[in-house]
Amino acid sequence: MIEVRSLRVELPGAAGTAVDGVSFSISPGECLAIVGESGAGKSMLARALIGLTPAGAVVAADRLTIGGLDVRAYGESDWQALRGGVVSLVSQDALVALDPLRRIGREIAEPIEVHEKRMPRAARERRVQLLLARVALPEPLLRARQYPHELSGGLRQRALIAAALAAGPALLIADEPTTALDVTVQARILRLLAELKESGIAVLLISHDLAVVHSLADRIAVMQHGRFVEVAPAATLLTAPQHPYTRELLAAAAQHRAAVVTEPSQAAAPVLSAHSLVKSYRSTGRVVRAVGDVSFDLAAGGTVGIVGESGSGKTTVARLLLGIERPDTGTVRLHGEQWSDVPESKRRVRRAQIQLIHQDSLGTFDPRHSMRRVLAEAVALDRSVSRTARPGRILELLAQVELPETLLGRRAHQLSGGQRQRVAIARALARRPSILVLDEPVSALDVLIQVHVLDLLVSLRQQLGLAMVFISHDLAVVRGLCDQVLVMKDGQVVEQGATEALFSKPQHPFTRELLGAHFAALANGH
Amino acid sequence: MKNSGLRLFGRLGGMVLVVWGAATVGFLALRLVPGDPVDVMLGVHAEVSERVRAEVRADWGLAEPPFVQYLAYLGRLLRGDLGTSYRLQSPVGEVIGGQLAPTVQLMALAMVFALLLALGSALLARGPRSKALLSLVELFAVSSPTFWTGLVLITVFGFGLGWFPVVSTEGLAALILPAVTLALPVAGIISQVFRQGLEAASALPFVETVRARGASHSRLVLRHTLRHAAANSITLTGYIVGSLLGGSVLVETVFARPGLGRVALNAIINRDIPIVLGIVVLAAVVFSVINLLVDLLYDRVDPRLMTAAVYS
């Protein structure tokens, strides 16, 4: 279906070589997955196969045939005939990948209008209905009249796939097609893609996530710095990886950290305890219960995990624990003393005790301040550090989070995601807290960086005897770090208990679905 | 659809609020002006008989307490009675109504010119060079004061080239230069906003999807990004009508044309307060009607606003 030999993509300016001599082929009904971290050149490779590289980029190859056509010398109008009809693209987030001002039906009809101009309107609309049925969108007549924002993430992604299929392509390029979705929805989209593959379409799947790739791919290519470091049948690559980078990625995906769960001291009083927390919001006239009845005790040195999909109320719990918001009913006690029901002035003097790390800390840094100022502000609040000792304390904190001094002059937007999370951790540590609340602290990072930041958190927990509340959608991470887990759905805790007991014998169907979606893939692989 | 009915109702309420607010501020401002209200109403250098002064007192109920005067004033407005210009000896409604036509003609033609100029140039300028040139022209058009542009146009096309009449204010030929003058800054603004809208829209992620379907550039612009840019520009409508109305005061003065702008200017110079108040109320009605239409149109163009609760 597609044959590529020594494909190179050169970007203009400092970006340089994005794809550096890549060769592969995909047959009809086959799926090749390309896995790698951001910046590996995956997306640029995909764009080169559909003629959508950015202006100024140079694409060269010894051989580049799509559906038997040599596309190396193609101009824009040649590509237009090919796109949609022979090769199609499904990208990450359908909310932005579909035109927000047009109805779903119009979007799906567009490739037909472009490639089959003479098809009568009625036939075209029938085709749209068939496509909606093919991607299993319920109530197709209604969906065709809706706008993208009116559909849930999973249904939107199905609509995007339907539009990609509309003009009957032979090759589907799916660039991170499930990344923006919750795990249970991810699994369903992957099943749909598998059905399409069965029907004879060639699929090029691009992902950073080995767990996603595994259930669909026949072969997997691992990409690093613009090159394929390893290409192998899926089962072989997952069980017997050859290249060290592949092994590193696999280890990161599996999150082997069962050993790092610490035993909290059961005897001592809990450092943080939440009792029957309830919080509702008023939104467009309706009252939405964001958190309903959450209770737990966090022992000194212990780690509580809170797991759930987006919108399950996890972040609201974090804000209640921090005293940024007050619960409607219920209480939070910090070191045995009332925390949620005291005035802010009383809370401020005790805030050093409990600190927060966000998913993306970019917004938590003043855009005008350098990292030196950011850390200095936090250090200055620590009375035990004299004015003259402050610069030394800043360096000490930097060393703790393993960052070089050179970063101090930069502003937040000049740092990488991983560096930002480390500075955020250093800022929190400046206050010498006994508790860290971590709200999806590594979710915005690449897998390998995730591992490094998690390793750092584990070692800090041991060194400083921190207690943690760890909020995440990623079950593997939670399992490896926490001694106690709460599973949340729609604001309610559906299941709660000791980590190993909960993972080995999940009681609630939602927990089972969550576990199933997440571990089915990797369990097969190992 | 019950929801959209409610929203319409809310907006109508907002519209009434704007008109009421403008009328009230006008009334208050009048009472805050130092001096005898009768003199204020009569304007500067008005030497009139005691009979007319009595008439003013009776019309405005000046013997009554201020709140009663206010209610009576609102009552008259509700009946569509804008009061009397004692200076011109005729009802305000008639004075304004009589001069409405030339100004509306001028504004309408200017609007057409502005839209043609703006959309044409924004769509035609595609290369980086032509875009840079266009943005320079836009900056110049937006920055030149209307009254100066008008004078320059008269000098060049009236006196210099003799293409357009300088003295006459009758007929279409006499309308062109004033309309162009009025249109230029507005065209500059629309062009800027529209072009930025097009550029912003073509940087959105969905553009790649559309191109990946094999759509041509013209299809991409006509079916997709144009609509985004238009949605962006619609919000300008109120501002545009406003600046056309404000600009007409200057343009009518520069070109010595009759119209609402001249009426307003004369009323201001002579402090003919009833006419000023009348124009304020009229302007408030015009703007709130336009803003209402813009809101409704915007909902049609951008469906996200209908369902999503956008609250800043």
Add this chain to the structure above:
Amino acid sequence: MRRASALIAASFLLLLVVCTLAPSLLTSADPLQTDLAAALEAPSLAHPFGTDQAGRDVFARVLYGSRYSLAIGFGATAIALVVGLAIGALAASMHRLGDGVLSRAIEIVMAFPEFLLALIVIAIIGPGEASLLVAVAIAVMPAYARVARVQTLVVTRAGYVEAARTLGVPRTATLLRHVVPNTLGPLLSMATMGVGTAIAAAAGLSFLGLGPKPPTPEWGLILSDGRNFLATAWWIAVFPGLVITATVIATSVVGRSLHAPQKRRRA
């Protein structure tokens, strides 16, 4: 390229400030000195911008005129900025009802275009130089109030303000270190661009005869003089207009360049 144009624009504004403080440095002519023998002379070395109907040097009149225009432009903008900021910040810090009332009031005033608003204010308080300043200030103020309100709301809800709170930074320190600088930035660049708008509006009002009285060398007034001699002496009207246009362009170029780094920082 961007930097170069911002530099040119800034130097032009600096030149105007020099004109305002010491116009005699740049011209020896007296802006009020009439000389009927030299009336309506075309631009020459002696009179770079020509002379007007009373033989006054137009170049000198334009230079001396910058005093009025800049005073009104900067003065009105400063008043509008300070009062607008106060109103906007007040609205943002009030509860729902108070904020609602104030924002609605701002919206009502904003329904009127700036120039019309200035005209209405003059209609109420009467024409004159001081009225011009007040009228322009009131006319442009609602825009500042609105931006100040939104900006205050955005900044007080920003992640870094919340981060300061969870860190335990005292309220006043948060306000001074984070809220005020981040609120003020966009307003200051808006004000820079606003100076040009205010100058043009003031010139327009005096062109209509609502500002200072002739023979004051004010830009709008000079243009108004020139209006009567378009056929014979185009220079009277053209040069002051060019200077107004250049001033407006300069302030908007400088204002944009002030705004750009902040946008980049946020990106």
